[in-house]
Amino acid sequence: MYGSTVQLIVTFVWWISIASAQLVSVPLLKVEHNRQPELLSCISCIDNGGLVERQAEVDQNGSDVSYYVDIELGTSTTKKYSVVVDTGSYDLWVYSSSCTNISCISHQQYGPNDSPTLQILSNQTFLIAYGQGPVSGVVGTDFVSFAGYNVSMTFGLAENVADAFNAFPIDGTLGLAASDIQLNTYPSFLSTLTADGLISRSVFSIDLGKAGDPKPGTIVFGGVDTSRFSGDIEFADVVNVRGLWVIGLDDCYVNDKAENFKGKLAMIDTGTTLILMPPADALQVHRDLVDDSSLVITDGRNYVIPCNTSTRLEFSFSGVKWPMSPSDYVGRPYDDQGNCVSNIQGTAINGTATWLLGASYLKSVYTVFDRDQMKVGFAARGFGGVDVYSDASSTSSASPSTMSVKPTSIVSSPVYSATATELPVSVSDGKSL
Structure with missing residues (x-):
C-alpha cells in the first residue's frame, strides 16, 4: 500500500438477503x-x-x-x-x-x-x-x-x-x-x-x-457488478507466489508505438496512487510521452509532462491492450507554463522486472481479483458487461445473487499527484540529475 484534510463518512448500504451466499x-x-x-x-x-x-x-x-x-x-x-x-x-x-x-x-x-x-x-x-x-x-x-x-x-x-x-x-x-x-x-x-x-x-x-x-x-x-463494466472480462494469470496480485505485462504502448519491454511483471495495487516503473523504463516511456523526446524534465524519479497532452498510453496483458486516459496519468500542475507532474514515477520495487500499477491506472478499468483461479481480470468501464460468474457462463457450482446498488449523494473530486516539488533542471537525453 502507498497511500490518506477532508474525511468522508458513508455507511454501508444496499443488500438483498437470500438463503445462500450472495454477492x-x-x-x-x-x-x-x-x-x-x-x-x-x-x-x-x-x-x-x-x-x-x-x-x-x-x-x-x-x-x-x-x-x-x-x-x-x-x-x-x-x-x-x-x-x-x-x-x-x-x-x-x-x-x-x-x-x-x-x-x-x-x-x-x-x-x-x-x-x-x-x-x-x-x-x-x-x-x-x-x-x-x-x-x-x-x-x-x-x-x-x-x-x-x-x-x-x-x-x-x-x-x-x-x-x-x-x-x-x-x-x-x-x-x-x-x-x-x-x-x-x-x-x-x-x-x-x-x-x-x-x-x-x-x-x-x-x-x-x-x-x-x-x-x-x-x-x-x-x-462482479455488470452495471459497472461493458463487454468481456479479460484475465491474466497471477504469477507471483508470495501472495501479491502480480501478473505478466506484455508491453506498454505510446501512441500505438510498442516500447518493446520484455519479461516485465505488473503488481496490481489499489493502495498505491501512482504507477511505478524501474527508472530506465520510466525514462523511456516519458521520452515518448513528451512532444520533444530529446528533452525530459526529471529529477531521476519524477517527471514533468504537458498538462494538455493527448498522447495515448496503453498497457497490454495476455494479448489485450487497455488504454489509460491522459487525465489519469497527468498529475497536479508543476508550473504556470502548462506543465504538470506525471503520475508515472521511476522507482524500482523489485529490481528491473516489476512495475506497480496503482489507482492512477486502475481507475481507467474495471478490475476483478479471483483467488479461486488466481487470476486478475480487466474490463472496460461501462454498463452491461458479461458476468463470467453467472450460472450461464461459469463452471462454478455456486453463483452469487444479483443486487440493487444505489448511488450515494457524496462524491469527492480527487487530485492525483506525485512528488516533484523540486524539479528545476531540464535533463537532455534523460541523464539523471
Whole structure:
C-alpha cells in the first residue's frame, strides 16, 4: 500500500438477503488529503518470524487520494472505522486504544472498552514494516460489520505506530492480498467471508470511479457488478507466489508505438496512487510521452509532462491492450507554463522486472481479483458487461445473487499527484540529475 484534510463518512448500504451466499456490494469512497513527504509502502510484512518481501519506496507530497470503506467493530459501538482498500497487503488492522502516540490518538481507536466481545490473543502479534516506520501490535478477535453482515474474525490492533501515520485520516487498512501467506494462524478478511458462506466465490471486483462520476466507486465481494463494466472480462494469470496480485505485462504502448519491454511483471495495487516503473523504463516511456523526446524534465524519479497532452498510453496483458486516459496519468500542475507532474514515477520495487500499477491506472478499468483461479481480470468501464460468474457462463457450482446498488449523494473530486516539488533542471537525453 502507498497511500490518506477532508474525511468522508458513508455507511454501508444496499443488500438483498437470500438463503445462500450472495454477492455483496460496498460503496468505495475517496478521501483527499495534504501531507508531508511520506512512504506508505509495505516494504516487508513480518508476522511471527515470517518475512514477506514487498520492496518499494514512494514519496508523495501535496494532494493525494486514498480509497476506503467504512466498517464497524464489536457489538456495542456505533463508531465507524475508515480502512484503506489495499490489494498490496494482507492484514485488516486498526489503531488500538492502548496506543498513546500522536498517530493513534488522532484516529479512531479500538479496544476492550469499546466491545465486551473483543478477545485479545495472548500468543499472537503482528508487525508490518512500512517505508516510514513499522506498525505493530496485538491480535484480537471480534465482530466486523459491513453491508448488513456481522462476522467474527481476527485482526490487528496497532499499538506501536510511526509518527508519519498522523497525517493520514485513515483508521487502518483492509488487506486483500492474493493469499494468506503472512504466516498468521488466522484467516484474512476475504477468507473469512468465504469460509462463513457469505460469498460463494473468493472473488472481489473494484471500480475505483473517477472525478466527476455521478456515483462513487464500488467494491463487490463474491462476483462482479455488470452495471459497472461493458463487454468481456479479460484475465491474466497471477504469477507471483508470495501472495501479491502480480501478473505478466506484455508491453506498454505510446501512441500505438510498442516500447518493446520484455519479461516485465505488473503488481496490481489499489493502495498505491501512482504507477511505478524501474527508472530506465520510466525514462523511456516519458521520452515518448513528451512532444520533444530529446528533452525530459526529471529529477531521476519524477517527471514533468504537458498538462494538455493527448498522447495515448496503453498497457497490454495476455494479448489485450487497455488504454489509460491522459487525465489519469497527468498529475497536479508543476508550473504556470502548462506543465504538470506525471503520475508515472521511476522507482524500482523489485529490481528491473516489476512495475506497480496503482489507482492512477486502475481507475481507467474495471478490475476483478479471483483467488479461486488466481487470476486478475480487466474490463472496460461501462454498463452491461458479461458476468463470467453467472450460472450461464461459469463452471462454478455456486453463483452469487444479483443486487440493487444505489448511488450515494457524496462524491469527492480527487487530485492525483506525485512528488516533484523540486524539479528545476531540464535533463537532455534523460541523464539523471
